[in-house]
Amino acid sequence: MNTFYFIAFLSIFFSLLVIFAKNPVHSVLYLIITFFTFTIHYVILNAQFLAIVNFIVYMGAILVLFLFVMMMLNLNKESEPNKSNLIKIVGVIGGGCLMVTLVAAVKGLAKSQPVVLQNPDLGSVQNLGKVLFGEFLLPFEVSSILLLSAMVGAVLLATKDPKQPKTV
Template sequence: MSIFYFIAILSILFAVLVISAKNPVHSILYLILTFFTFTVQYVLLNAQFLAVVNFIVYLGAILVLFLYTLMLINLNKDSEPMKSTMVKIAAVLGGGCLMVVVIAALKAVGVSQPVLLKDPSLGLVKNLGKVLFNEFLLPFEVSSLLLLSAMVGAVLLATKDKKTTV
């Protein structure tokens, strides 16, 4: 359990660094570390499928896209507009509400017992595959046909019809 708590503390630390970083590129790099600690937590909780999906989808695709987008746009302080007083007041109220929620959550720390799984193979990919391809085979195949038709439609819409008029 000590590894779990260490990774949980790292997750919280990196999440705070995401919010408090001045440089947006550093903020996204801290977000990558935060999602990586989530992946480690999923592995520790025996949810390998969620770990792999989190690693591939979030770390491999979305955050890299965020990082490239931030590198491509120009983030000068000169081009940043001044915030109005209403935005600043809303930010202070939102931060105060967040502080109240965090204090209320910290009061309940240590009250509950850790959850122990009765079935240690609960989060395995093998069990997910059995359920997916036995009970939900028809919806799975219908969704694959819908995705295929959406892909064909996107390709048809993206290609321009080159008609030559004589």
């Protein structure tokens, strides 16, 4: 249980660093660390599939894409546009609404009891595979055929026709 609280503290700490970092590249790097702490939480909660998906999809693909886009944009203070007072007021109102929601959630959390899973193998990859390839085999195969046809269509749309004249 102490490990859970330590990883929760790290999650909150690095998510605050994401918000308050001045450099956007540092912010994305802190976001990668934050998602890594979420992966550790999933492993602690016996949800191996969510941990693997979080690690591969979010940390491996989306955040690396964010990092490359931020590096390519070359963001600096001189190119940043001035924000109007209306946008600042809307930001303060949105932040206030978030604060009210967080306070209400923390008050509700103090009254609740921890959830104990009846089946400890509930989040395992083995059980997910049994359900996915048993009960949901047909929708799984249909979705794989749809993804394959979308990939072939994207490749066909991306290739140039050699008979078409070149445009300058």
